[in-house]
Amino acid sequence: MFSTIQEYQQQLLSGKTSCVEAVTYYLEKIEQHKQLNAFTEVYGAEALKKAAELDLKRAGNTTIGKLHGTIVALKDVICYKDHHTTAGSNILKDFTSVYNATAVQRLLDEEAIIIGNCNCDEFAMGSTNENSAYGKVLNALDETKVPGGSSGGSAVAVQAGMCMVSLGSDTGGSVRQPADFCGIVGLKPTYGRISRYGLIAYASSFDQIGIFGNNIDDVALTLDVLAGPDEFDSTAIQQQFPATSPVENVAEKKYRIAYFKEAVDHASLDKEISISIKNCLEQLKNDGHTVEAVEFDLLDHIVPAYYILTTAEASSNLSRFDGVRFGHRTTAPVNDLTEFYKLTRSEGFGKEVQRRIMLGTFVLSAGYYDAYFSKAQQVRRLLVDKTVAIFKDFDAIILPTAPSTAFPIGEKTSDPIAMYIADIYTVFANLTGVPGIALPLFRHSNGMPFGLQVMTNKLDELTLLQVSQLLMQQYKTF
Numbered sequence: 001m002f003s004t005i006q007e008y009q010q011q012l013l014s015g016k017t018s019c020v021e022a023v024t025y026y027l028e029k030i031e032q033h034k035q036l037n038a039f040t041e042v043y044g045a046e047a048l049k050k051a052a053e054l055d056l057k058r059a060g061n062t063t064i065g066k067l068h069g070t071i072v073a074l075k076d077v078i079c080y081k082d083h084h085t086t087a088g089s090n091i092l093k094d095f096t097s098v099y100n101a102t103a104v105q106r107l108l109d110e111e112a113i114i115i116g117n118c119n120c121d122e123f124a125m126g127s128t129n130e131n132s133a134y135g136k137v138l139n140a141l142d143e144t145k146v147p148g149g150s151s152g153g154s155a156v157a158v159q160a161g162m163c164m165v166s167l168g169s170d171t172g173g174s175v176r177q178p179a180d181f182c183g184i185v186g187l188k189p190t191y192g193r194i195s196r197y198g199l200i201a202y203a204s205s206f207d208q209i210g211i212f213g214n215n216i217d218d219v220a221l222t223l224d225v226l227a228g229p230d231e232f233d234s235t236a237i238q239q240q241f242p243a244t245s246p247v248e249n250v251a252e253k254k255y256r257i258a259y260f261k262e263a264v265d266h267a268s269l270d271k272e273i274s275i276s277i278k279n280c281l282e283q284l285k286n287d288g289h290t291v292e293a294v295e296f297d298l299l300d301h302i303v304p305a306y307y308i309l310t311t312a313e314a315s316s317n318l319s320r321f322d323g324v325r326f327g328h329r330t331t332a333p334v335n336d337l338t339e340f341y342k343l344t345r346s347e348g349f350g351k352e353v354q355r356r357i358m359l360g361t362f363v364l365s366a367g368y369y370d371a372y373f374s375k376a377q378q379v380r381r382l383l384v385d386k387t388v389a390i391f392k393d394f395d396a397i398i399l400p401t402a403p404s405t406a407f408p409i410g411e412k413t414s415d416p417i418a419m420y421i422a423d424i425y426t427v428f429a430n431l432t433g434v435p436g437i438a439l440p441l442f443r444h445s446n447g448m449p450f451g452l453q454v455m456t457n458k459l460d461e462l463t464l465l466q467v468s469q470l471l472m473q474q475y476k477t478f
């Protein structure tokens, strides 16, 4: 066995294992964990064929692709040519991608093996993976609990050992929160670091493809392959960056770390989570790092701002699903076009997506635009200014990832507000565009994993991953 992709590749090169052997192993795992419902489709035969090709290609060859043989799963919002991509929605049922997302193309170019498509909340809207047309996903550590969402399937695919790394999308926490609930690493890079071309849009100014992995090195290696300019996405950052992998834990380096007192003392935060994070901050301080509380009085405004702006963008993005061009189309008799749209969209979209389209349409309507949309934009501006100021003095911010550990399936389904409020710690990074990572450092007395979240300045994934490596190597308590 191996613990990192790099180790696996060394074993491939020395002939200790083969891609076919690895794919066979992971397919068995997928079969064993079928009840978790993490995959919407498994590309078994195709993955085995690709593995055999790679094994052949490697024979007598020492130069291999950066992700040679790496077994990857995709969230059902990332287009993979000639494969179904449905955003967990009936409205896109049976839709087949006609091109590869840039992220997928880069995985393939570096010789990764895509093993399947993962379940998720419909159009990435949700925090529990309970809003999927394919049914809910179960947390592998406790099947009565949610895995988090919206990238729940991708998180569980890594958690239960059904792939090596997986891709998700993070608009308000959908990679970091399920990583926290499942006890794995989840990275949301800087907005624009990975091209969004071929990612089905939820809220375009927030969306970012993210990576789930078992360790920092695997995540960094995958990031290096996916990141970079892309002529198909004008919001992709046009700068090339030096590789982050392999990630050094620079032992002698002392970091300046900020935390928000209002966040770690927030009434909604589970006491054990609060204590563990405070202990970790204390220990960092004792070890010579600068750790300081930064005043943050905007905490209670960030979730409302997030839900106003993202639903507004979603209402526009999802207007293309009208039953005319692709996807589900009503078969009921209709009298006019309006009725046709209404029926098609009511049949195709689930309740949560409908709720958000209506909310987004409302906040953009002429009479309410200034009261809601403009106000939320102003909050976003304040948050960005605040973030710029913080990163003048600090290398990183530490925050909780979620207010609780994974909770029972069904607990919050009838209370959307309670569900939204739980995004309090993750939406900050999307509103400001900075990178954030969830690290599985602790275990709760209820048996479930949790950790904390680290954020750094825009484009500074290198520091983010180095701080993460330090925390994972020296501050993990289970």
Ligand code: GLN
Pocket (backbone or CB within 6 Å): 124, 125, 126, 127, 149, 150, 169, 170, 171, 172, 173, 174, 175, 202, 310, 423
């Ligand atoms: N839970 C958040 C929401 O429902 C995050 C979603 C996401 O990041 N895609 O909007």
